[in-house]
Amino acid sequence: MKKDKTWFRGLHAAPPHWLRLLLAILPFMLLVAFYLTASHIRHTENPQDKLLPTITKMGNAIKKTAFTEDKRTGKYLLWSDTFSSLKRLLAGISMAAASGFLLGLNMGLLPGLRSMLLAFITFLANVPPLAILPILFISFGVGELGKIMLIFLGTFPLITRDIYLAVRKIPQNMIVKSLTLGASQAGVIYRVIMPQILPRLIETVRLSLGAAWLFLIASEAIASQSGLGYRIFLVRRYLSMDVIIVYVAWITLIAFSIDLILRKCITWVFPWYNPKMER
Amino acid sequence: MSDAYLLYLEDIQKTYGDKLVLADIDLAVKQGEFCTVVGPSGCGKSTLLRLILGQEQPTSGKLLINGRADVLHPSPERGIVYQRYSLFPHLKIIDNIMIGLILPLPFWKGIFKKKIIRKEALHYLEQVQLAEHAHKYPHQLSGGMRQRVAIAQALIKKPQILLMDEPFGALDPGTRESMQMLIIELWERHNMTIFFVTHDLEEAVFLGSRIIVMSQYYLGGSEKTDGQAKGARIVSDHSLEKASSTHYKESDEFGKFIQQIRKEGMDPAYLQHVTQFNLQHRDSFQTLTSEERAVLQ
Numbered sequence: 211m212k213k214d215k216t217w218f219r220g221l222h223a224a225p226p227h228w229l230r231l232l233l234a235i236l237p238f239m240l241l242v243a244f245y246l247t248a249s250h251i252r253h254t255e256n257p258q259d260k261l262l263p264t265i266t267k268m269g270n271a272i273k274k275t276a277f278t279e280d281k282r283t284g285k286y287l288l289w290s291d292t293f294s295s296l297k298r299l300l301a302g303i304s305m306a307a308a309s310g311f312l313l314g315l316n317m318g319l320l321p322g323l324r325s326m327l328l329a330f331i332t333f334l335a336n337v338p339p340l341a342i343l344p345i346l347f348i349s350f351g352v353g354e355l356g357k358i359m360l361i362f363l364g365t366f367p368l369i370t371r372d373i374y375l376a377v378r379k380i381p382q383n384m385i386v387k388s389l390t391l392g393a394s395q396a397g398v399i400y401r402v403i404m405p406q407i408l409p410r411l412i413e414t415v416r417l418s419l420g421a422a423w424l425f426l427i428a429s430e431a432i433a434s435q436s437g438l439g440y441r442i443f444l445v446r447r448y449l450s451m452d453v454i455i456v457y458v459a460w461i462t463l464i465a466f467s468i469d470l471i472l473r474k475c476i477t478w479v480f481p482w483y484n485p486k487m488e489r
Numbered sequence: 490m491s492d493a494y495l496l497y498l499e500d501i502q503k504t505y506g507d508k509l510v511l512a513d514i515d516l517a518v519k520q521g522e523f524c525t526v527v528g529p530s531g532c533g534k535s536t537l538l539r540l541i542l543g544q545e546q547p548t549s550g551k552l553l554i555n556g557r558a559d560v561l562h563p564s565p566e567r568g569i570v571y572q573r574y575s576l577f578p579h580l581k582i583i584d585n586i587m588i589g590l591i592l593p594l595p596f597w598k599g600i601f602k603k604k605i606i607r608k609e610a611l612h613y614l615e616q617v618q619l620a621e622h623a624h625k626y627p628h629q630l631s632g633g634m635r636q637r638v639a640i641a642q643a644l645i646k647k648p649q650i651l652l653m654d655e656p657f658g659a660l661d662p663g664t665r666e667s668m669q670m671l672i673i674e675l676w677e678r679h680n681m682t683i684f685f686v687t688h689d690l691e692e693a694v695f696l697g698s699r700i701i702v703m704s705q706y707y708l709g710g711s712e713k714t715d716g717q718a719k720g721a722r723i724v725s726d727h728s729l730e731k732a733s734s735t736h737y738k739e740s741d742e743f744g745k746f747i748q749q750i751r752k753e754g755m756d757p758a759y760l761q762h763v764t765q766f767n768l769q770h771r772d773s774f775q776t777l778t779s780e781e782r783a784v785l786q
Contacts, residue, residue, distance in 0.1 A: 482579050
């Protein structure tokens, strides 16, 4: 008898659970193996190699940055960097999320506001945020505000437009229905449509976070005294690949965790949103 | 005279750009009527419903709800059940029904009154036989169940008139029949006025206490060219006997009447002049232009 199902190949493949896990881990293993081999080759040629540090060196970097007080500042660098970076990131993205949500929601439902702002927001969204970084630093200073503003301006138009599009997709019938059920105009916007759009906001934020990290690290690299991006660009001068790699891995882990939390948040708080994923 | 009717339309016209969709609709509906509307597809049945609902505005003419002309936009006086998108996907079934009583209240009052409102909502949910599904989301219900929720959702507002736009159009025949029995039962119990648009003649004749046939196939009227691009008019209007069981559907009388309606409304080759429309219902009337009247004499 011919087997009609394969484990891996083709449209009809049905990998069993253990294989799916293995397949998911495989690319990571390959990456690590490739790195270790390359690092080993370089170290046999030159034990002082800084470009591809060994696991031991990176372990020492973790110990140095995360569990040893910095002599100059008396802080645990990794944690204080993480704290100041996350503060900026969350301030910027939550400002963008809140204002983009309100604006997109209202633009989607109110023709007057839409006529006034749609072209403007689309225009704004096409300004390259990094290009106006100097303007932001000049007008808001090189302190916290300048960086938060960069993240805000970089993600706000995108969130607004995405929420706007989601609201526009809501059938007119639903709005009429709410009015026949006695909703006021504000009631339609904030009590009927807004709760339906909330999970979309979380998805938009998930996607915008990538850009937010980019703007955060760029602004920290240019002018800062703390932060994950600042540290990476600081130790670059001493060619400390060990610290850089540890920091990059750490940033990736944080970004991945935030994304995971937001995704789980959608399935827990809004079980109606993606009925297919539930099954 | 127009005050005696719950719904009064005179000379209603609706155009989209150059296209005349509704030409000269005259219609008066009394309280308590189950008014079904049929006609060829694309003749403007749903457009007429949207005008009555306030979702769209007539291009010209007079539209009164309970003698009032100031009900321009959708409001609680007129309930609506659509074929789809009637329910709010983010609310559980019970909340979908409660929302009609919560939305008119300021939100803080809604919180305090939730218990009483929940009780009333459950009462309506029982009437559509869905009490055990109260805590599911709409996507977990079948199409027929969803429409039953939509009916309960509209009913709890006690609208003066309930508008239904092909509400059973997407249901399988068995479910459709049980929904028909349900809506007749609810209509009788709540003494409702229903305006029911459907493309199914059988359904229209079975359900209604009055059937209105719209068509764009007729002679005369405001346009000079016959036969093409005419706005729809009401070409026939009958009162119907109340059906008490589905057996009525199998009778000869029922079948003959369907044939008659099909000929009057759906047959492009059967053209009546505007003065010859079969307007038998006692509430029906027609505003004719002097040109049209001249043909009569």
